[in-house]
Amino acid sequence: MNHNETFETVESLEAELVSLTESLWEQPELGLHETESAELLSSVLRDAGFDITEGIGGMPTAFSATYGEGEPHVGILGEYDALPGLSQTVSSNRDPVEAGAPGHGCGHNLFGVAGVGAALAAKRAIDDGRAEGTVTFFGCPAEEILVGKVFMARDGAFDDLDAALTWHPSHLSAPFMAQTLAMNSVEYTFHGESAHAADSPQSGRSALDAVELLNTGSEFMREHVSDDARIHYTIPDGGGAPNVVPAEATAWFYVRAPTRDEVDRITDWLDDVAEGAALMTQTTVSRRFHTGCYDYVANHALSDALLENMRLAGPIPYTDEDREFAAELQETLSAETIEARTAQLPEERREVARSSVLYPDAQPSYDVGTVLNGSTDVGDVSWITPTAQFWAASWPVGTPSHTWQAVAANGSFGSKAAVYAAKVLAATTLDLFSDEALVAAAREEFEASVPGDYECALPEGTEPPFHLTL
Numbered sequence: 001m002n003h004n005e006t007f008e009t010v011e012s013l014e015a016e017l018v019s020l021t022e023s024l025w026e027q028p029e030l031g032l033h034e035t036e037s038a039e040l041l042s043s044v045l046r047d048a049g050f051d052i053t054e055g056i057g058g059m060p061t062a063f064s065a066t067y068g069e070g071e072p073h074v075g076i077l078g079e080y081d082a083l084p085g086l087s088q089t090v091s092s093n094r095d096p097v098e099a100g101a102p103g104h105g106c107g108h109n110l111f112g113v114a115g116v117g118a119a120l121a122a123k124r125a126i127d128d129g130r131a132e133g134t135v136t137f138f139g140c141p142a143e144e145i146l147v148g149k150v151f152m153a154r155d156g157a158f159d160d161l162d163a164a165l166t167w168h169p170s171h172l173s174a175p176f177m178a179q180t181l182a183m184n185s186v187e188y189t190f191h192g193e194s195a196h197a198a199d200s201p202q203s204g205r206s207a208l209d210a211v212e213l214l215n216t217g218s219e220f221m222r223e224h225v226s227d228d229a230r231i232h233y234t235i236p237d238g239g240g241a242p243n244v245v246p247a248e249a250t251a252w253f254y255v256r257a258p259t260r261d262e263v264d265r266i267t268d269w270l271d272d273v274a275e276g277a278a279l280m281t282q283t284t285v286s287r288r289f290h291t292g293c294y295d296y297v298a299n300h301a302l303s304d305a306l307l308e309n310m311r312l313a314g315p316i317p318y319t320d321e322d323r324e325f326a327a328e329l330q331e332t333l334s335a336e337t338i339e340a341r342t343a344q345l346p347e348e349r350r351e352v353a354r355s356s357v358l359y360p361d362a363q364p365s366y367d368v369g370t371v372l373n374g375s376t377d378v379g380d381v382s383w384i385t386p387t388a389q390f391w392a393a394s395w396p397v398g399t400p401s402h403t404w405q406a407v408a409a410n411g412s413f414g415s416k417a418a419v420y421a422a423k424v425l426a427a428t429t430l431d432l433f434s435d436e437a438l439v440a441a442a443r444e445e446f447e448a449s450v451p452g453d454y455e456c457a458l459p460e461g462t463e464p465p466f467h468l469t470l
Contacts, residue, residue, distance in 0.1 A: 003312055003427040005130070009121040010423045017117045017422060020044070021415040024109035028082030028102040030469035031142030034061045037080040038139050041116050045137060048120055057151030059464050061141040064157060067123045068134040072439050074122075074429045075136050075158060075385070077166035077378065078115030079108045079143045084469070088407035092328035096404075103407040107169025107394050110410055110418035112139065114167060117422030122429045133433040136161070140377070145468050146183055147291045149377035153384060154456040161385040162439055163302060163432055166378060167421045169394035169414060170401070171341060172353065173314065173360055175307050176389045177298040178367035181230065181256035182263045183375040184457065185290040185465075188214060188274045189237075192283040194247035204245030208238050210281040211249045217273035218253070225266055228371055230256040256375055260294055260457060290465040292457030296379040297450050301441040302388030302428070303365065309427040310362035316393060316420045318358050322413035327357045329405045330396035338398030344370070353397050360393040360417075383454040386442035390424065392417045 010017075020040065029037050038061040045065035046052050056062040086103030087096040097103075104110075115137050125131040138157065140148040149158075158164060168176065190211055195204030218231050225231070233253045239246025253270060257263045271287065278285040318326075330338070342353045345366050353359045381387050394417035395409040432439055 003309065003430065006121055006125065006426050006430055007313060007423050009124045010117055010419060010426060013117050013120060014419050017113050017419055018415045020113040020116070021109050021418050024080055024113065025104050025411045028104050030084060030102055031081040031145050031147060032059060032061060032464055032466050032469055034080050034141050038063060038141065041078065041080065041112055041139055044116055045119060048123060050119070056157050057155040057464065059141055059148065059151055062148060062152055063139040064136050065119065066134060066136040067119070068126045070133060072162035072432050073134040073136065073160055074432050075138055075161040075164040076115040076118050076425055076429065077138050077140055077149070077164060077381065078112035079140050080112040081108055081142050081144050083144055083402055086402070086404060086407050088404040090408050090411045092325065092332065092408065094404050103404070104410045105402045105404070105407045106144065107406065107410045107414060108143070110169050110394060110414050111167070114418040114421035115425060117419065118425035118429060121422065121426035125430055131430050131433040135429055142469070143377055145291065145465070146185060146293045146375055146377045147464060149380050150291050150293050150456065150458060151464055153380045153454070154458055158381050158384045163442055164381050164385050164387040165302065165306070165425050165428055166389040167392055167425065168389060169410065169417060170391035171393060171395045171397050171399045172363065172391055173310060173316070173393045174363040174391050175303040175365040176367065176391050177303055177365040178370045178372040179258060180296040180372050180379055181228065181258060181375045182260045182293060182295045182379065183254055183256045184263050184267045184292040185254055186267060187250055187252045187288040187290065188285055189248060189250045189288065190278060190283045190285050192247050192281065193245070195245045197243045197245050201245060205282045206245050207249035207283050208246040210277040210283045210285065211235055211238065211251045213277035213280055214251050214274050217277065218270060221266070221269060221273070226257060226262065228258050228373070229262065229266060230254070230373065231266065258295055258371055263292070289459050289462055290468065293375055293377045294379040294383050294454070294457070296376055297382045299386040299388045299442050299445055301438065301445050302386055305428050305431050305438060306388050306390045306424060307362060307364065309424045309431070310390060312427065313420055313423040314360060314362045316360035316416050318360060318413060318416060323357050325412060326396040326409065329408060330357055330398060332405060333398050337400065341398045341400065356397050358393060359397050380454070383450055386446040392421045
């Protein structure tokens with residue numbers, strides 16, 4: 001399909017899209033509290049004539065925006081949550097706008113905007129009679145704590161889709177085809193008895209002792225789980241003054257593994273360790289399950305369509321000024337970081353990337369057949385409907401996500417990547433509208449590659465964990 005008209009549509013929206021990326025960057029909001037960000041994006045689509053559904057999954061900042069009718073039904077996923085403590089000016093020095101405040105270190109100010117642009121371009125094609133089908137943009141909150149799409153999936157938000165498409169800012173451009181790790185997020189709170197730690201310690205029962213025993217027990221579990229599994233924790237509440245026996249203390253765990261079954265087995269074991277820690281300290285323990293997501297299963301048929309359109313739309317048109325600022329940011333990264341971030345590339349592309357400041361040319365997938373040691377709630381969507389996503393070069397080569405360097409890039413030249421991503425998402429949506437064989441191939445592959453039916457990991461009655469990002 002010739003997508004010149006689609007690309008021209010997105011280009012006509014460029015000023016609006018760039019303005020949206022800037023607005024979100026200037027008002028970074030944490031997951032489940034993205035009130036202004038969600039309203040800004042939903043209002044653009046509402047004003048364009050999309051049907052808006054708000055509050056999906058019990059989350060006020062989750063919404064969908066639908067246009068068109070009939071099949072196929074294509075979903076475009078968007079995110080807009082920021083990260084705590086990453087406030088940063090557009091500067092090549094570490095310089096927070098406000099110390100301790102959030103910042104868009106993962107590029108979600110670009111992420112959701114690109115999806116909005118793609119949905120608007122698909123609407124234009126429907127209105128002009130160039131396409132038939134239904135497009136839905138999903139405003140997905142709280143990806144950084146792996147919550148949004150899980151609760152939306154439990155609500156059935158993605159059940160009627162024939163395909164789902166998305167993207168993510170990065171330092172390179174390629175289809176994202178690695179498997180990710182499934183994950184559970186669980187808090188254990190121990191309840192004991194306070195006492196004066198010096199005068200009458202025998203009167204107390206330390207909840208912090210129980211937390212420490214739980215954490216120690218989890219360390220001994222590591223020998224007996226798969227090499228790809230991950231168990232990590234923090235202590236959000238460890239008590240107060242040292243001379244007071246802590247009556248309450250909390251450990252927050254992430255459990256990750258390549259499959260849901262293994263995650264659940266490890267979590268069950270961790271539950272037993274928590275009970276044992278409570279018995280050993282004569283405390284009690286309560287468990288709060290926050291979220292649980294699936295591993296991501298990439299759809300090759302859709303990924304190939306994305307790559308074809310990435311090549312048609314690219315490379316991202318970065319200017320000499322963009323490259324100059326990118327070079328200043330890249331100079332703040334260590335050679336080891338850049339080397340590690342490009343290690344997965346095939347040898348013939350690795351040296352080209354490492355010698356580049358920005359490398360926006362679309363490449364074949366460099367992670368197919370690998371396991372990425374992280375998690376994404378896009379995994380849940382990929383177990384419900386054929387799903388594909390891609391990386392787009394929004395940062396200097398070698399830049400890790402969740403860094404102040406990424407924040408600075410996302411507030412400047414990264415907006416060009418959002419416009420590029422909108423073109424790719426729109427073009428692939430229209431391919432699905434016009435090509436029944438592509439839809440059928442994606443579905444056939446989905447049926448063969450997804451190893452079971454989707455069952456949301458959330459225990460009955462689980463509510464969105466609004467407290468996690470306050």
